[in-house]
Amino acid sequence: MRQNLIKHGAQELSYEIRGIVKKAEQLKALGQQIYWENIGDPIQKNAVIPGWMKDITSALLQDDSTYGYCHSKGVLETREFLAARNNQRKGAQIGPEDIVFFNGLGDAIAKLYQFIVPTSRIIGPSPAYSTHSSGEAAHADAQPLTYQLDHNNNWYPDIDDLYNKVKYNPYIVGILIINPDNPTGMVYPKSILEKIVAIAKEFDLFLISDEIYGNITYNGAEAHALAEIIGDLPGMAMKGISKELPWPGSRCGWAEFYNRHADSEFDQLCSTLENAKMVEVCSTKLPQVAIPKILGNEKFKRYREKENIKIGLRAERIAKILGDLPQIQFNKTYGAFYNTIIFKPGVLKKGQYMQIENTQAKAYFDDWTANGIARDKHFVYNLLAAKGVCVVPVSSFCSNLEGFRVTLLEEDEVLLMETFSKIRAGILEYTSSLE
Numbered sequence: 555m556r557q558n559l560i561k562h563g564a565q566e567l568s569y570e571i572r573g574i575v576k577k578a579e580q581l582k583a584l585g586q587q588i589y590w591e592n593i594g595d596p597i598q599k600n601a602v603i604p605g606w607m608k609d610i611t612s613a614l615l616q617d618d619s620t621y622g623y624c625h626s627k628g629v630l631e632t633r634e635f636l637a638a639r640n641n642q643r644k645g646a647q648i649g650p651e652d653i654v655f656f657n658g659l660g661d662a663i664a665k666l667y668q669f670i671v672p673t674s675r676i677i678g679p680s681p682a683y684s685t686h687s688s689g690e691a692a693h694a695d696a697q698p699l700t701y702q703l704d705h706n707n708n709w710y711p712d713i714d715d716l717y718n719k720v721k722y723n724p725y726i727v728g729i730l731i732i733n734p735d736n737p738t739g740m741v742y743p744k745s746i747l748e749k750i751v752a753i754a755k756e757f758d759l760f761l762i763s764d765e766i767y768g769n770i771t772y773n774g775a776e777a778h779a780l781a782e783i784i785g786d787l788p789g790m791a792m793k794g795i796s797k798e799l800p801w802p803g804s805r806c807g808w809a810e811f812y813n814r815h816a817d818s819e820f821d822q823l824c825s826t827l828e829n830a831k832m833v834e835v836c837s838t839k840l841p842q843v844a845i846p847k848i849l850g851n852e853k854f855k856r857y858r859e860k861e862n863i864k865i866g867l868r869a870e871r872i873a874k875i876l877g878d879l880p881q882i883q884f885n886k887t888y889g890a891f892y893n894t895i896i897f898k899p900g901v902l903k904k905g906q907y908m909q910i911e912n913t914q915a916k917a918y919f920d921d922w923t924a925n926g927i928a929r930d931k932h933f934v935y936n937l938l939a940a941k942g943v944c945v946v947p948v949s950s951f952c953s954n955l956e957g958f959r960v961t962l963l964e965e966d967e968v969l970l971m972e973t974f975s976k977i978r979a980g981i982l983e984y985t986s987s988l989e
Contacts, residue, residue, distance in 0.1 A: 577935065578944045580918050589943045589973040591960045594736070594891055596800040599963035604857055607799065610847045614840060624839045626832040628655030628808060635846040636793075636808065645781040646789075646812040654828050655837040658805035659766055659794050660685055662827075666762070666809075667693040669826045670727070675699045676762065677719060678730035679711060681737050681894055681951035681959075686730060686764070698952045699726070705883050705896050705955065709740035713749050720757050728760045729753065734767040734777050734889025737951050737959040739869075741775040741889035747783045754787055760820045761789035766807070767890035769798045769858055772866030775888035781812060788813045788820040795841060797891075798858060799848060804841035865891050868962045868970060875974040881985045887962065894948060896957035901985055902929040908940045908983040915939045930956040933984055940983075941976040 578588045590598060597603075614620050627633065633650035641647050656662035667689040670676070678686050680700035687698040701716035703709045720726050729750060734741045754761050763780035771777050780791045794807030814821045831837065848854055869887050876895065877884045883896040910916040919939040923932055928949040937943050937958075948957040960977070964970040 574934070574938070574944060574946060577918070577922060578938060581912075581915055581939065581942065584912060584914055586912065586915060586942050588938075589941075589969070589976065591973065592944045592946050594797065594961055594963065595802050596797070596891075596963050597802060599961065600965035601800060601963070602965075603799075603801075604853070606851070606853055607848055610851070611840075611844055614843055614847075620840050620843055622839065624836045624842065626834075626836050627651070627828060628653065628837060629839065629842040632842045632845050633808075635850065636810070639849075640779075640781055640810060643779060643782050645779070646784050648781075648810055648812060652811040652814065653808055654811075654831055655806070655808045655842055656831065657807075657837045658796065659764070659792050659807035661805070661837075662792055662807055662809050663689050665827055665830050666823075669823065669830065673725055674727040675723070675725045676728040676730055677701055677716070677723075677726050679703050679732060679735065681948055681953040681955065683732055683736045683764070684951060686732070687952040690730075699723070700952055703735070703738060703740070705738075705885060705894075709735065709738040709885055709894070710742060710746055711750065713746070713753075716750065717753055720753055720759070726757070726759065728762055730762045730764065731780070732764040734771060734775075736764075736767065736890050737892050737946075737948075738885070738894045739887030739890050739892045739962070740885070741771055741777050744778045744783065747778055747780075751783055751785065751787060754789075755785075760817065761787060763789065763791045765791050766794050766797055768793065770862060770865065770891065771889045772862040773869065773886070773888055777889055781810070784812050786813055786816055788817040790824070795845060795849075801841060805838060806841035806845075864965075865962050868964070869893070871967075871970065872960070872962065872974050875971070875978055876981075879978065879981055881981055882957070891962040892959055893962065894951075894957060894959045896948065896955050897930065897933075897985075902933060902956050904929070906933070906984050906987045908936050908980055908987065910936070910940045912939075928956070930958060933980075934958050936984060937977065937980045941980050943973060943976050943980065945977070 574592055582588050633653040636653055637648050637650050663685050672694050675694055676690050677699045680702055682700055691698040701719055702712040704712045768777050780789055789812045791810045796802040811824045814824045873886050881901045883898055887893045910919055922935045930949050931947040934945055934947040945958040945960050948955050
């Protein structure tokens with residue numbers, strides 16, 4: 555009899571953000587309207603790409619060279635452009651050789667955890683972005699290792715919790731920061747980030763910062779990049795164009811390595827990531843070539859400012875609809891385009907239910923919940939079957955809290971108000987059903 559085929563850690567690979575789509579599609583086939591609030595895809599939520607961006611991309615398609623391979627690390631001119639942008643921050647300085655491109659950050663994240671020794675752990679935030687927590691747990695054949703984000707303190711990292719977990723776990727080699735954060739939509743103050751850097755310095759750790767939403771802040775917030783605060787510690791920032799252009803279908807992201815030669819093992823990790831990409835030949839070329847032409851265009855800054863204002867206004871509208879509900883803990887958001895909403899302790903109870911009018915939808919819901927599930931997941935599935943609103947339960951973000959995540963992306967204001975009014979009605983109906 556042969557040995558086991560699948561490693562135990564593979565059980566940790568889950569992605570409810572996409573998984574719930576299968577359930578929503580079942581309802582859609584019944585003719586039910588679905589309000590998609592499960593995934594951060596601006597295009598799905600009616601975002602319009604400016605004509606000048608399309609013109610740039612169209613022109614590149616006429617150039618035969620964009621159809622070929624590029625350097626395994628990525629297009630040199632683009633890496634030079636990005637290195638110069640980073641160096642303007644006056645923090646950690648890099649050159650084009652300190653940047654490597656991937657087919658989206660999902661590719662970068664998977665490779666990062668793939669090549670780290672299974673006994674070495676990278677601690678990340680909870681609630682956690684599933685791609686990071688699943689990848690880290692799968693590599694370690696264990697549950698994800700996390701520090702708490704405090705929903706009673708603006709979703710800021712609990713520094714004491716992080717410190718104690720690092721202090722008493724010698725297997726931790728790195729700390730993950732997601733700033734602005736997914737799924738909470740919070741932007742961390744510089745003082746908080748400096749405390750995390752201090753912990754890394756004390757315990758000789760490296761830092762990873764997921765900055766895919768780094769240029770999406772609003773309502774007075776500003777995101778501080780890892781390069782600004784890392785000092786002489788080794789670390790890497792993960793960035794991409796899927797959100798800020800937006801071009802999620804480009805699958806184009808990159809890693810920037812800071813102070814890589816300050817630690818020989820970290821330097822070797824960087825080299826391993828570069829070699830892994832070399833084995834694949836290279837990442838997709840066209841979006842790389844477009845980056846300097848779009849991000850370097852004088853129109854882009856104005857475009858991004860306008861889009862951020864729109865997201866900030868949606869955040870305020872959602873706060874007005876949901877913020878006064880006594881059943882939930884509501885934090886306003888200042889970055890990315892998500893809000894994680896928490897039910898207060900004891901609000902969710904067994905037996906709560908909102909009416910599902912369609913008998914086939916009711917049968918689906920009964921099947922989804924037949925084997926017993928987390929209470930917030932029960933609410934989310936009920937909301938989907940009863941109201942057609944597709945959100946993601948917080949328990950799916952590696953968290954013991956009960957709640958759900960929504961997006962701030964809907965461009966159609968009427969549809970936005972309709973969606974969140976349905977969520978409000980669902981919360982009220984569900985939580986009062988046992989009273």
